[in-house]
Amino acid sequence: MITILTALSRTAKLSPERGFHVIKNGKVTSFLSYASLHESALANASSMRGQVRLNERVGLIFFNELSFIESFFAILFAGGVPVPIAPPQPFSPLHGFFRRVGLIARQSNIHRILVSESISDEVKESLGIHTSSIVQTLDEFCALDESDAVVPLAAPNAISDTALIQYTSGSTSDPKGVVVSQENLILNVAAMCEAFEMNAESAGVTWLPFFHDMGLIGGLLLPVFAGSDSYIMRTADFVKAPLSWLRAISDFSLKISPAPNFAYKYCLERFNADSLSGLNLTSWRSATSGAEPINPKVMRAFAQAFAPYGFSADSIMPLYGMAEATLGATFSAVGAGMQSIYVDREALNKGLVVRTDNDAPGNKEIVSCGKPIRHVEVSIRADNLQFMNTPLLLGEIALKGHSVCSAYDNDQKNTTAMLENGWFLTGDIGFLLEEQLYVVGRSKEVIIINGANYFANDIESYTSEVDGVRGVVAVAQIGSDSEECALLIVPAKGSDPDNLTKIVRRKINDELGIHIASIDIIAAGQLFKTTSGKIDRAKMKSLYNENFSRSAEAVNP
The missing domain is CATH 3.40.50.12780 (ANL, N-terminal domain)
Structure with a gap:
């Protein structure tokens, strides 16, 4: 079996003139x-x-x-x-x-x-x-x-x-x-290369940081294995001007570019038709979305907004993975577009998956993250601690296989906690249907209200749809009989905080049927995120507990 070192040696012989292009302002500034x-x-x-x-x-x-x-x-x-x-x-x-x-x-x-x-x-x-x-x-x-x-x-x-x-x-x-x-690395890279239908002609671009698994393995090591060109942007350049990412795909006729869901939303927020003259996204055949919950409304809106510029909804590729899986675990098929189903939200909150036919009120749309790639098995850990593949069984997602890692560095306690009978316990909640994985949320982000489970990312998703909400995090607070939900909101410039909290309360009550116990307005700098751009929930929980209460400082109805 080859390693990533022998893969580089092979690629240096077979694709010696291809390599890494650093780009800025639409131009290649350096090449290796x-x-x-x-x-x-x-x-x-x-x-x-x-x-x-x-x-x-x-x-x-x-x-x-x-x-x-x-x-x-x-x-x-x-x-x-x-x-x-x-x-x-x-x-x-x-x-x-x-x-x-x-x-x-x-x-x-x-x-x-x-x-x-x-x-x-x-x-x-x-x-x-x-x-x-x-x-x-x-x-x-x-x-x-x-x-x-x-x-x-x-x-x-x-x-x-x-x-x-x-x-x-x-x-x-x-x-x-x-x-x-x-072994983990080369088998995962080879399997992802196969899932992407990737070869030496499959040039791509990444702005994801190299200290993050999707940036390092997807943007750097995957091209090394395939022998394809890789175009590199500084993460800060994307943050400053997200549409420069799409311009790079257009300028260099690139085929593959991965990103989290927020990147597509960010492009929508910065959409400016005047600055998109000449944009051509017809080459982009694999627009992957992963690393965080996938919002189907965002992906559909992105496809609609950029369709006039050649973007095809069929190129959307939802996937699921994590550092402990090396990177990829499940992939959607190339060209299949985003697939989803609707389930009864009330049943889901009680731990059951009941399919429905449409997006009527009370139903929730969940995106398929595709099927397991080679060298990865996916199963669901039910409450009885057995691993089962029974369709529509909601439980913790577990992974197993030669590209799934088996240890944390010098950390036996967490290594033991993550493994059960050879399976890695992800902490994510989901279910399998027709061999495809549907991810609902993270177990550590569940807020239990009146005996029903509500996922923080679900509450945040609906809140973020309200005009005037720049950022939001849902936090569990202990009520008299059960948990309650508190929201910490970063308002957009010029928003009226009092009016904003009223609209948010009404939105969450209409969509989810739950009462928000308290809403606090915070500054943008207080919305802590990890180095990979995810909400730092541990810090946010600490911020809430240290600085806010359910009494005078909270905004109550």
Whole structure:
């Protein structure tokens, strides 16, 4: 079996002139061919090998740039294990960055961190008191005096060797380091390549950060395996101008680009026909949506808005995956478009799946995330602790297979908690129908109101449909007899908070039939998110408990 290292060597021979194109403002600003990457990675590994012990964890703090890619493969060829870490985020408090890096460094025993040239001085100075790791740029590392070398060891090439440590986003708890073996990685990448019907001609673009599994594996390692060109945007450029993502697809006639649901919504919010002149999205055949709950209304609205520019609804590809599955677990078929069913919402809140025929009031639409890819099995964990494939059985989604990871780095407690009889327990709730997976929500995000289960993302989805709501998070608060729901809302500029809360209450009552116990208005900076853009529910719960109450500070009816 090949590894990601032998895959790069193969691609450097078969597709030497293809590679990674960094783009900004519609132009390619730098390029790294696969042949050059292979050559530089081997050269840098030769310099590193005297400094890196076999299987030693090496941190990587970079933006989406070519030096990350060169560092990643150099560390692998040198026998080390790369550990991508999120760089400091714009407009975010540095203490969050310090805490995360310190946690990761301690958990994975990281003694050396490679950092981007653009932030090396800032990171070196700021991390000094938060971690004992040596912080260097790639050039500084490779220029070390050979007299300080440890005994060099051969680069790993066995499928059981660790390929990388992928840290989770930490949306409901501290991030955990998923140990991804060479076998996990290559089998998952190969299966996704098959699911995408991907080959050397399947060029794509990504703005997703390389410290995130979808950005790293989907945007970087998948193209290496396929031998296709990959176009890279800075995440900050997408955030500043989301339509530049679509312009890149148009300008370079790209076929594949993955994104979370919020990216499509963000493009809709910034839609401007005057700035889209000449946009042509006919080449985009795989517009994947994953990494967070998929809102069918958003995807349909996106397809409708961009149909005049050549976008086909058939290119929408919902999928399901996570870092613990290496990346992908279930994929929709290429060209099939978004498939969904309607279920009775009241029955769903009681733990039952009852199909209905339409979108009448009281029904909920749930999107299919497709069928399991090769090397992955999906099952549902019912209340009786057995794994079953009975159709329409609602329960916890469990994964198993050769591309599903089996451990967290130096964390036996969480490793034991995540596994049951060889199955990885995802914490997500869903059901299977005709071999397709339907995801309802996360078990840790359930709010139990009057004995019925309501998913926080469901409540947030309806709230976000109200004009004037810029951001929202639903929080469970303890009532007299059961949990109640509180909302923390970021209003759009110019919105009237009192009127906004009244409209939101009426909307949630009409759609879900529940009463919102309290609504608090918060600033945009108080809507904490993880490094991958998900709501940081642990922080939001802490914020609510520390700063808001059900009495004077809450906005009550």
